[in-house]
Amino acid sequence: MPSDNKIEASTNEAPAAPARKAADKILGVARDLFYREGIRAIGVDEIVKRAGVTKPSLYRSFPSKDELAASYLRQYDREFWERFDQAVDAHPGDPRAQIIAFLTRVGRRTQRPDYRGCGMTNAAVEYPEHGHPARVVSEANKQELRRRLRAMAAAMGAADSDTLGDGLLLLIEGAYISGQLFGLGGPAASVARNADLLIEASLKK
Amino acid sequence: MPSDNKIEASTNEAPAAPARKAADKILGVARDLFYREGIRAIGVDEIVKRAGVTKPSLYRSFPSKDELAASYLRQYDREFWERFDQAVDAHPGDPRAQIIAFLTRVGRRTQRPDYRGCGMTNAAVEYPEHGHPARVVSEANKQELRRRLRAMAAAMGAADSDTLGDGLLLLIEGAYISGQLFGLGGPAASVARNADLLIEASLKK
DNA sequence: CCATACATACGTACCGGTCAGTAACATTGT
DNA sequence: ACAATGTTACTGACCGGTACGTATGTATGG
Secondary structure: OOOOOOOOOOOOOOOOOOOOOHHHHHHHHHHHHHHHHOOOOOOHHHHHHHHOOOHHHHHHHOOOHHHHHHHHHHHHHHHHHHHHHHHHHHOOOOHHHHHHHHHHHHHHHOOOOOOOOOHHHHHHHHOOOOOOHHHHHHHHHHHHHHHHHHHHHHHHOOOOHHHHHHHHHHHHHHHHHHHHHHOOOOHHHHHHHHHHHHHHHHHOO | OOOOOOOOOOOOOOOOOOOOOHHHHHHHHHHHHHHHHOOOOOOHHHHHHHHOOOHHHHHHHOOOHHHHHHHHHHHHHHHHHHHHHHHHHHOOOOHHHHHHHHHHHHHHHOOOOOOOOOHHHHHHHHOOOOOOHHHHHHHHHHHHHHHHHHHHHHHHOOOOHHHHHHHHHHHHHHHHHHHHHHOOOOHHHHHHHHHHHHHHHHHOO
16 A cells, blocks of 8 residues: 555556566566465565566565565455456346356356465465554455445345345355365355355345 | 374373373474464474474474474364264254354354464465375365265255255355454354355255 | 766675474483 | 483575665766
Protein backbone atom coordinates (compact mmCIF):
# COMPACT_ATOMS: atom_id res chain seq x y z
CA MET A 1 0.00 0.00 0.00
CA PRO A 2 2.61 2.61 0.92
CA SER A 3 4.94 2.48 -2.08
CA ASP A 4 4.55 1.65 -5.74
CA ASN A 5 7.39 -0.47 -6.98
CA LYS A 6 7.09 0.66 -10.55
CA ILE A 7 7.00 4.22 -11.75
CA GLU A 8 5.37 4.58 -15.11
CA ALA A 9 7.50 6.43 -17.62
CA SER A 10 6.20 9.89 -18.45
CA THR A 11 6.84 9.37 -22.16
CA ASN A 12 4.20 6.75 -22.85
CA GLU A 13 5.29 5.12 -26.07
CA ALA A 14 5.95 1.54 -27.18
CA PRO A 15 2.92 0.09 -25.41
CA ALA A 16 3.68 -3.58 -26.13
CA ALA A 17 7.42 -3.42 -25.62
CA PRO A 18 8.81 -6.73 -24.29
CA ALA A 19 11.78 -4.96 -22.68
CA ARG A 20 10.46 -4.87 -19.15
CA LYS A 21 12.13 -3.11 -16.31
CA ALA A 22 14.07 -5.07 -13.73
CA ALA A 23 11.39 -4.67 -11.08
CA ASP A 24 8.78 -6.14 -13.40
CA LYS A 25 10.88 -9.13 -14.28
CA ILE A 26 11.68 -9.73 -10.62
CA LEU A 27 8.06 -9.55 -9.56
CA GLY A 28 7.02 -11.83 -12.40
CA VAL A 29 9.56 -14.49 -11.51
CA ALA A 30 8.91 -14.13 -7.78
CA ARG A 31 5.19 -14.51 -8.34
CA ASP A 32 5.71 -17.73 -10.24
CA LEU A 33 8.21 -19.27 -7.84
CA PHE A 34 6.51 -18.14 -4.65
CA TYR A 35 3.22 -19.59 -5.76
CA ARG A 36 4.57 -22.88 -7.01
CA GLU A 37 7.21 -23.66 -4.41
CA GLY A 38 6.32 -21.47 -1.46
CA ILE A 39 7.83 -18.23 -0.24
CA ARG A 40 10.14 -19.69 2.38
CA ALA A 41 11.37 -22.30 -0.06
CA ILE A 42 12.67 -19.73 -2.55
CA GLY A 43 15.75 -17.61 -1.90
CA VAL A 44 16.39 -14.23 -3.41
CA ASP A 45 19.41 -15.62 -5.24
CA GLU A 46 17.23 -17.94 -7.25
CA ILE A 47 14.79 -15.17 -8.06
CA VAL A 48 17.42 -12.80 -9.41
CA LYS A 49 19.13 -15.62 -11.27
CA ARG A 50 15.96 -16.66 -13.09
CA ALA A 51 14.98 -13.05 -13.71
CA GLY A 52 18.37 -12.38 -15.30
CA VAL A 53 19.13 -9.52 -12.94
CA THR A 54 21.34 -9.05 -9.93
CA LYS A 55 20.61 -8.86 -6.27
CA PRO A 56 21.13 -5.14 -5.79
CA SER A 57 18.51 -4.57 -8.48
CA LEU A 58 16.04 -6.46 -6.37
CA TYR A 59 16.81 -4.44 -3.28
CA ARG A 60 16.57 -1.17 -5.19
CA SER A 61 12.97 -1.96 -6.10
CA PHE A 62 11.93 -3.84 -2.97
CA PRO A 63 13.08 -3.02 0.55
CA SER A 64 13.24 -6.68 1.60
CA LYS A 65 12.26 -10.19 0.62
CA ASP A 66 9.27 -9.94 2.93
CA GLU A 67 8.09 -6.85 1.09
CA LEU A 68 8.64 -8.55 -2.24
CA ALA A 69 6.39 -11.33 -1.00
CA ALA A 70 3.84 -8.73 0.06
CA SER A 71 4.00 -7.17 -3.41
CA TYR A 72 3.39 -10.57 -4.95
CA LEU A 73 0.34 -11.00 -2.73
CA ARG A 74 -0.99 -7.54 -3.51
CA GLN A 75 -0.90 -8.46 -7.19
CA TYR A 76 -2.55 -11.78 -6.35
CA ASP A 77 -5.21 -9.88 -4.45
CA ARG A 78 -6.00 -7.66 -7.43
CA GLU A 79 -6.32 -10.64 -9.76
CA PHE A 80 -8.46 -12.47 -7.24
CA TRP A 81 -11.01 -9.70 -7.10
CA GLU A 82 -11.01 -9.46 -10.87
CA ARG A 83 -12.06 -13.10 -11.06
CA PHE A 84 -14.56 -12.67 -8.27
CA ASP A 85 -16.15 -9.60 -9.86
CA GLN A 86 -16.33 -11.35 -13.20
CA ALA A 87 -18.59 -13.95 -11.63
CA VAL A 88 -20.59 -11.24 -9.88
CA ASP A 89 -21.01 -9.13 -13.01
CA ALA A 90 -22.15 -12.15 -15.00
CA HIS A 91 -25.29 -12.45 -12.86
CA PRO A 92 -26.44 -8.97 -11.84
CA GLY A 93 -28.89 -8.95 -8.98
CA ASP A 94 -28.64 -12.70 -8.42
CA PRO A 95 -26.19 -13.33 -5.57
CA ARG A 96 -26.86 -17.04 -5.52
CA ALA A 97 -25.94 -17.39 -9.18
CA GLN A 98 -22.90 -15.19 -8.58
CA ILE A 99 -21.60 -17.48 -5.86
CA ILE A 100 -22.23 -20.62 -7.87
CA ALA A 101 -20.53 -19.11 -10.91
CA PHE A 102 -17.50 -18.20 -8.87
CA LEU A 103 -17.32 -21.60 -7.19
CA THR A 104 -17.74 -23.42 -10.45
CA ARG A 105 -14.64 -21.66 -11.68
CA VAL A 106 -12.81 -22.35 -8.43
CA GLY A 107 -13.70 -26.02 -8.67
CA ARG A 108 -12.41 -26.12 -12.21
CA ARG A 109 -9.18 -24.36 -11.33
CA THR A 110 -8.46 -26.77 -8.48
CA GLN A 111 -8.44 -29.65 -10.95
CA ARG A 112 -5.56 -28.28 -12.96
CA PRO A 113 -2.38 -30.34 -12.57
CA ASP A 114 -0.25 -27.38 -11.50
CA TYR A 115 -2.80 -26.11 -8.99
CA ARG A 116 -1.16 -25.07 -5.77
CA GLY A 117 -4.02 -23.56 -3.78
CA CYS A 118 -4.62 -19.95 -2.87
CA GLY A 119 -1.47 -17.86 -2.65
CA MET A 120 -3.00 -15.87 0.18
CA THR A 121 -3.92 -18.89 2.24
CA ASN A 122 -0.56 -20.52 1.67
CA ALA A 123 1.31 -17.38 2.70
CA ALA A 124 -0.67 -17.18 5.93
CA VAL A 125 0.27 -20.77 6.70
CA GLU A 126 3.92 -20.06 5.96
CA TYR A 127 3.98 -16.94 8.13
CA PRO A 128 1.94 -17.42 11.29
CA GLU A 129 3.55 -14.43 12.96
CA HIS A 130 1.16 -11.54 13.33
CA GLY A 131 2.21 -8.38 11.55
CA HIS A 132 4.35 -10.07 8.93
CA PRO A 133 4.01 -8.06 5.68
CA ALA A 134 2.83 -11.07 3.70
CA ARG A 135 0.33 -12.12 6.36
CA VAL A 136 -1.10 -8.64 6.62
CA VAL A 137 -2.07 -8.70 2.94
CA SER A 138 -3.56 -12.18 3.25
CA GLU A 139 -5.62 -11.36 6.31
CA ALA A 140 -7.02 -8.23 4.72
CA ASN A 141 -8.04 -10.22 1.64
CA LYS A 142 -9.78 -12.87 3.69
CA GLN A 143 -11.57 -10.35 5.89
CA GLU A 144 -12.92 -8.62 2.82
CA LEU A 145 -13.97 -11.92 1.27
CA ARG A 146 -15.83 -12.82 4.43
CA ARG A 147 -17.56 -9.46 4.44
CA ARG A 148 -18.72 -9.84 0.87
CA LEU A 149 -19.88 -13.42 1.27
CA ARG A 150 -21.95 -12.50 4.30
CA ALA A 151 -23.44 -9.58 2.42
CA MET A 152 -24.33 -11.84 -0.49
CA ALA A 153 -25.89 -14.37 1.88
CA ALA A 154 -28.01 -11.59 3.32
CA ALA A 155 -29.02 -10.47 -0.17
CA MET A 156 -30.18 -14.01 -0.83
CA GLY A 157 -32.59 -13.66 2.06
CA ALA A 158 -30.97 -16.24 4.32
CA ALA A 159 -32.39 -16.25 7.82
CA ASP A 160 -28.95 -16.67 9.42
CA SER A 161 -26.97 -14.92 6.72
CA ASP A 162 -23.73 -14.70 8.71
CA THR A 163 -23.68 -18.45 9.19
CA LEU A 164 -24.32 -19.07 5.51
CA GLY A 165 -21.67 -16.57 4.46
CA ASP A 166 -19.18 -18.22 6.81
CA GLY A 167 -20.18 -21.65 5.57
CA LEU A 168 -19.46 -20.62 2.01
CA LEU A 169 -16.08 -19.29 3.11
CA LEU A 170 -15.30 -22.61 4.78
CA LEU A 171 -16.16 -24.46 1.57
CA ILE A 172 -13.97 -22.11 -0.47
CA GLU A 173 -10.97 -22.44 1.81
CA GLY A 174 -11.52 -26.16 1.93
CA ALA A 175 -11.48 -26.26 -1.85
CA TYR A 176 -8.21 -24.32 -2.01
CA ILE A 177 -6.50 -26.70 0.38
CA SER A 178 -8.04 -29.91 -0.91
CA GLY A 179 -7.19 -28.90 -4.44
CA GLN A 180 -3.47 -28.98 -3.71
CA LEU A 181 -3.70 -31.96 -1.34
CA PHE A 182 -5.68 -34.36 -3.49
CA GLY A 183 -5.06 -33.11 -7.00
CA LEU A 184 -7.27 -34.39 -9.77
CA GLY A 185 -10.46 -36.12 -8.67
CA GLY A 186 -10.27 -34.63 -5.18
CA PRO A 187 -13.09 -33.24 -3.05
CA ALA A 188 -12.57 -29.70 -4.35
CA ALA A 189 -14.34 -30.66 -7.58
CA SER A 190 -17.63 -30.80 -5.67
CA VAL A 191 -17.38 -27.36 -4.07
CA ALA A 192 -20.05 -25.73 -6.24
CA ARG A 193 -22.51 -28.54 -5.76
CA ASN A 194 -22.02 -28.54 -2.00
CA ALA A 195 -22.36 -24.78 -1.87
CA ASP A 196 -25.62 -25.04 -3.72
CA LEU A 197 -26.90 -27.61 -1.25
CA LEU A 198 -25.84 -25.44 1.67
CA ILE A 199 -27.57 -22.39 0.20
CA GLU A 200 -30.69 -24.41 -0.46
CA ALA A 201 -30.79 -25.58 3.15
CA SER A 202 -30.12 -22.09 4.49
CA LEU A 203 -32.90 -20.43 2.48
CA LYS A 204 -35.59 -22.94 3.35
CA LYS A 205 -37.32 -21.44 6.38
CA MET B 1 5.50 -46.05 8.49
CA PRO B 2 8.81 -47.79 7.72
CA SER B 3 10.78 -47.11 10.88
CA ASP B 4 9.93 -46.44 14.49
CA ASN B 5 12.17 -43.78 15.92
CA LYS B 6 11.64 -44.88 19.45
CA ILE B 7 12.17 -48.36 20.77
CA GLU B 8 10.29 -48.97 23.97
CA ALA B 9 12.54 -50.23 26.77
CA SER B 10 12.05 -53.91 27.51
CA THR B 11 12.35 -53.30 31.25
CA ASN B 12 9.08 -51.53 31.81
CA GLU B 13 9.46 -49.82 35.15
CA ALA B 14 9.08 -46.26 36.48
CA PRO B 15 5.93 -45.48 34.52
CA ALA B 16 5.80 -41.76 35.36
CA ALA B 17 9.53 -41.15 35.26
CA PRO B 18 10.36 -37.62 34.04
CA ALA B 19 13.80 -38.72 32.83
CA ARG B 20 12.92 -39.14 29.17
CA LYS B 21 15.27 -40.32 26.53
CA ALA B 22 16.86 -37.83 24.19
CA ALA B 23 14.73 -38.93 21.24
CA ASP B 24 11.57 -38.29 23.23
CA LYS B 25 12.64 -34.84 24.31
CA ILE B 26 13.63 -33.97 20.75
CA LEU B 27 10.35 -35.16 19.30
CA GLY B 28 8.41 -33.33 21.98
CA VAL B 29 10.15 -30.04 21.33
CA ALA B 30 10.02 -30.50 17.58
CA ARG B 31 6.32 -31.22 17.74
CA ASP B 32 5.68 -28.03 19.66
CA LEU B 33 7.86 -25.78 17.50
CA PHE B 34 6.90 -27.32 14.16
CA TYR B 35 3.24 -26.90 14.93
CA ARG B 36 3.43 -23.37 16.26
CA GLU B 37 5.98 -21.81 13.91
CA GLY B 38 6.07 -24.13 10.93
CA ILE B 39 8.59 -26.76 9.91
CA ARG B 40 10.63 -24.64 7.52
CA ALA B 41 10.80 -21.83 10.05
CA ILE B 42 12.51 -23.95 12.70
CA GLY B 43 16.12 -25.07 12.43
CA VAL B 44 17.57 -28.15 14.02
CA ASP B 45 19.85 -25.99 16.16
CA GLU B 46 16.89 -24.43 17.88
CA ILE B 47 15.29 -27.80 18.47
CA VAL B 48 18.32 -29.32 20.16
CA LYS B 49 18.93 -26.16 22.14
CA ARG B 50 15.41 -26.12 23.58
CA ALA B 51 15.44 -29.87 24.15
CA GLY B 52 18.68 -29.59 26.12
CA VAL B 53 20.45 -32.08 23.91
CA THR B 54 23.07 -31.85 21.19
CA LYS B 55 22.90 -32.13 17.47
CA PRO B 56 24.56 -35.54 17.17
CA SER B 57 21.89 -36.90 19.51
CA LEU B 58 19.23 -35.74 17.09
CA TYR B 59 20.92 -37.38 14.15
CA ARG B 60 21.43 -40.60 16.10
CA SER B 61 17.66 -40.93 16.53
CA PHE B 62 16.47 -39.36 13.28
CA PRO B 63 18.16 -39.73 9.92
CA SER B 64 17.32 -36.19 8.80
CA LYS B 65 15.25 -33.14 9.63
CA ASP B 66 12.71 -34.21 7.02
CA GLU B 67 12.31 -37.55 8.75
CA LEU B 68 11.99 -35.83 12.12
CA ALA B 69 9.17 -33.80 10.61
CA ALA B 70 7.60 -37.00 9.32
CA SER B 71 7.83 -38.52 12.81
CA TYR B 72 6.12 -35.46 14.24
CA LEU B 73 3.32 -35.89 11.72
CA ARG B 74 2.97 -39.61 12.42
CA GLN B 75 2.42 -38.77 16.06
CA TYR B 76 -0.01 -36.05 15.03
CA ASP B 77 -1.82 -38.61 12.91
CA ARG B 78 -2.23 -41.02 15.83
CA GLU B 79 -3.61 -38.29 18.08
CA PHE B 80 -5.93 -37.11 15.33
CA TRP B 81 -7.56 -40.52 14.98
CA GLU B 82 -7.85 -40.79 18.73
CA ARG B 83 -9.91 -37.61 18.78
CA PHE B 84 -11.89 -38.71 15.76
CA ASP B 85 -12.67 -42.13 17.22
CA GLN B 86 -13.67 -40.55 20.51
CA ALA B 87 -16.43 -38.70 18.69
CA VAL B 88 -17.37 -41.83 16.80
CA ASP B 89 -17.47 -44.01 19.89
CA ALA B 90 -19.63 -41.49 21.71
CA HIS B 91 -22.49 -42.08 19.28
CA PRO B 92 -22.47 -45.73 18.20
CA GLY B 93 -24.52 -46.43 15.11
CA ASP B 94 -25.32 -42.76 14.53
CA PRO B 95 -22.89 -41.40 11.93
CA ARG B 96 -24.60 -38.05 11.76
CA ALA B 97 -24.19 -37.50 15.49
CA GLN B 98 -20.60 -38.72 15.21
CA ILE B 99 -19.77 -36.10 12.61
CA ILE B 100 -21.46 -33.31 14.50
CA ALA B 101 -19.72 -34.30 17.71
CA PHE B 102 -16.36 -34.27 15.99
CA LEU B 103 -17.02 -30.95 14.29
CA THR B 104 -18.26 -29.36 17.47
CA ARG B 105 -14.92 -30.17 19.04
CA VAL B 106 -13.06 -28.92 15.95
CA GLY B 107 -15.01 -25.67 16.05
CA ARG B 108 -14.15 -25.25 19.70
CA ARG B 109 -10.48 -25.98 19.17
CA THR B 110 -10.21 -23.44 16.35
CA GLN B 111 -11.27 -20.72 18.78
CA ARG B 112 -8.33 -21.21 21.09
CA PRO B 113 -5.87 -18.33 20.97
CA ASP B 114 -2.88 -20.52 20.17
CA TYR B 115 -4.69 -22.44 17.45
CA ARG B 116 -2.51 -22.92 14.41
CA GLY B 117 -4.59 -25.16 12.18
CA CYS B 118 -4.01 -28.77 11.26
CA GLY B 119 -0.39 -29.85 11.38
CA MET B 120 -0.99 -32.16 8.43
CA THR B 121 -2.55 -29.50 6.26
CA ASN B 122 0.13 -26.98 7.15
CA ALA B 123 2.92 -29.43 6.35
CA ALA B 124 1.41 -30.14 2.94
CA VAL B 125 1.35 -26.42 2.22
CA GLU B 126 4.95 -26.05 3.32
CA TYR B 127 6.13 -28.98 1.22
CA PRO B 128 4.36 -29.05 -2.15
CA GLU B 129 6.94 -31.41 -3.61
CA HIS B 130 5.54 -34.87 -4.18
CA GLY B 131 7.26 -37.61 -2.25
CA HIS B 132 8.57 -35.43 0.54
CA PRO B 133 8.49 -37.49 3.76
CA ALA B 134 6.30 -34.99 5.58
CA ARG B 135 3.89 -34.68 2.67
CA VAL B 136 3.55 -38.43 2.31
CA VAL B 137 2.25 -38.71 5.88
CA SER B 138 -0.14 -35.81 5.37
CA GLU B 139 -1.56 -37.14 2.14
CA ALA B 140 -2.14 -40.58 3.63
CA ASN B 141 -3.99 -39.02 6.56
CA LYS B 142 -6.23 -36.95 4.32
CA GLN B 143 -6.98 -39.83 1.99
CA GLU B 144 -8.08 -41.94 4.92
CA LEU B 145 -10.17 -39.11 6.34
CA ARG B 146 -11.90 -38.72 3.00
CA ARG B 147 -12.58 -42.45 2.85
CA ARG B 148 -14.14 -42.48 6.30
CA LEU B 149 -16.24 -39.37 5.74
CA ARG B 150 -17.65 -40.80 2.53
CA ALA B 151 -18.40 -44.07 4.29
CA MET B 152 -20.20 -42.20 7.08
CA ALA B 153 -22.18 -40.20 4.53
CA ALA B 154 -23.25 -43.45 2.92
CA ALA B 155 -24.22 -44.86 6.31
CA MET B 156 -26.43 -41.82 6.82
CA GLY B 157 -28.32 -42.81 3.70
CA ALA B 158 -27.35 -39.83 1.59
CA ALA B 159 -28.33 -40.17 -2.05
CA ASP B 160 -25.03 -38.76 -3.30
CA SER B 161 -22.89 -39.91 -0.41
CA ASP B 162 -19.56 -39.16 -2.05
CA THR B 163 -20.54 -35.55 -2.58
CA LEU B 164 -21.69 -35.21 1.02
CA GLY B 165 -18.54 -36.84 2.34
CA ASP B 166 -16.43 -34.51 0.24
CA GLY B 167 -18.51 -31.52 1.31
CA LEU B 168 -17.85 -32.36 4.95
CA LEU B 169 -14.16 -32.64 4.20
CA LEU B 170 -14.21 -29.21 2.58
CA LEU B 171 -15.87 -27.73 5.65
CA ILE B 172 -13.32 -29.38 7.93
CA GLU B 173 -10.33 -28.16 5.96
CA GLY B 174 -11.92 -24.74 5.73
CA ALA B 175 -12.28 -24.71 9.50
CA TYR B 176 -8.62 -25.62 10.00
CA ILE B 177 -7.45 -22.81 7.75
CA SER B 178 -9.97 -20.20 8.84
CA GLY B 179 -9.21 -20.96 12.45
CA GLN B 180 -5.65 -19.79 12.08
CA LEU B 181 -6.48 -17.01 9.65
CA PHE B 182 -9.27 -15.29 11.56
CA GLY B 183 -8.66 -16.35 15.13
CA LEU B 184 -11.40 -15.81 17.66
CA GLY B 185 -14.83 -15.07 16.22
CA GLY B 186 -13.88 -16.39 12.79
CA PRO B 187 -15.94 -18.50 10.42
CA ALA B 188 -14.58 -21.75 11.82
CA ALA B 189 -16.85 -21.41 14.84
CA SER B 190 -19.82 -22.20 12.61
CA VAL B 191 -18.43 -25.38 11.09
CA ALA B 192 -20.71 -27.76 13.03
CA ARG B 193 -23.83 -25.77 12.25
CA ASN B 194 -23.00 -25.58 8.57
CA ALA B 195 -22.21 -29.28 8.45
CA ASP B 196 -25.59 -29.99 9.98
CA LEU B 197 -27.30 -27.88 7.35
CA LEU B 198 -25.37 -29.59 4.59
CA ILE B 199 -26.27 -33.03 5.91
CA GLU B 200 -29.89 -32.03 6.22
CA ALA B 201 -29.97 -30.86 2.62
CA SER B 202 -28.21 -34.00 1.40
CA LEU B 203 -30.58 -36.40 3.14
CA LYS B 204 -33.78 -34.75 1.98
CA LYS B 205 -34.87 -36.40 -1.28
C1' DC C 1 27.61 22.10 -30.73
C1' DC C 2 29.70 20.31 -27.34
C1' DA C 3 31.02 19.48 -22.43
C1' DT C 4 29.86 18.97 -17.99
C1' DA C 5 26.68 17.34 -14.40
C1' DC C 6 23.42 14.57 -12.54
C1' DA C 7 20.04 10.96 -11.86
C1' DT C 8 18.93 6.39 -12.92
C1' DA C 9 19.99 1.62 -13.58
C1' DC C 10 23.03 -2.07 -13.27
C1' DG C 11 27.08 -5.30 -11.92
C1' DT C 12 31.10 -7.27 -8.96
C1' DA C 13 32.25 -8.69 -4.86
C1' DC C 14 31.53 -9.24 -0.37
C1' DC C 15 29.36 -9.33 4.58
C1' DG C 16 28.13 -12.00 8.90
C1' DG C 17 24.99 -15.41 10.04
C1' DT C 18 22.49 -19.66 9.66
C1' DC C 19 21.36 -23.90 7.25
C1' DA C 20 21.51 -29.24 7.64
C1' DG C 21 24.69 -32.56 8.67
C1' DT C 22 29.19 -34.99 10.44
C1' DA C 23 33.84 -36.55 12.44
C1' DA C 24 36.33 -37.75 16.46
C1' DC C 25 36.48 -38.25 21.08
C1' DA C 26 35.09 -37.95 26.14
C1' DT C 27 31.73 -39.14 29.69
C1' DT C 28 28.16 -41.34 31.88
C1' DG C 29 25.13 -45.01 33.90
C1' DT C 30 23.94 -49.95 34.18
C1' DA D 1 31.57 -54.18 28.66
C1' DC D 2 28.62 -51.58 26.46
C1' DA D 3 25.33 -48.57 24.81
C1' DA D 4 23.62 -43.94 25.02
C1' DT D 5 24.70 -39.37 25.42
C1' DG D 6 27.58 -35.22 25.57
C1' DT D 7 31.56 -32.14 23.77
C1' DT D 8 33.82 -29.59 20.40
C1' DA D 9 34.75 -28.32 16.18
C1' DC D 10 33.98 -28.39 11.60
C1' DT D 11 31.99 -28.57 6.57
C1' DG D 12 30.09 -26.47 2.30
C1' DA D 13 26.13 -24.40 0.88
C1' DC D 14 22.94 -20.98 1.26
C1' DC D 15 20.53 -17.13 3.69
C1' DG D 16 19.07 -12.04 3.32
C1' DG D 17 21.35 -7.87 2.62
C1' DT D 18 24.94 -4.24 1.27
C1' DA D 19 29.23 -1.31 0.02
C1' DC D 20 31.02 0.41 -3.86
C1' DG D 21 32.21 1.14 -8.54
C1' DT D 22 30.33 1.55 -13.45
C1' DA D 23 27.52 2.36 -17.64
C1' DT D 24 23.97 5.21 -19.92
C1' DG D 25 20.77 8.64 -21.06
C1' DT D 26 19.38 13.28 -20.57
C1' DA D 27 19.29 18.01 -19.37
C1' DT D 28 21.65 22.07 -18.91
C1' DG D 29 25.33 25.78 -19.48
C1' DG D 30 28.91 27.81 -22.20
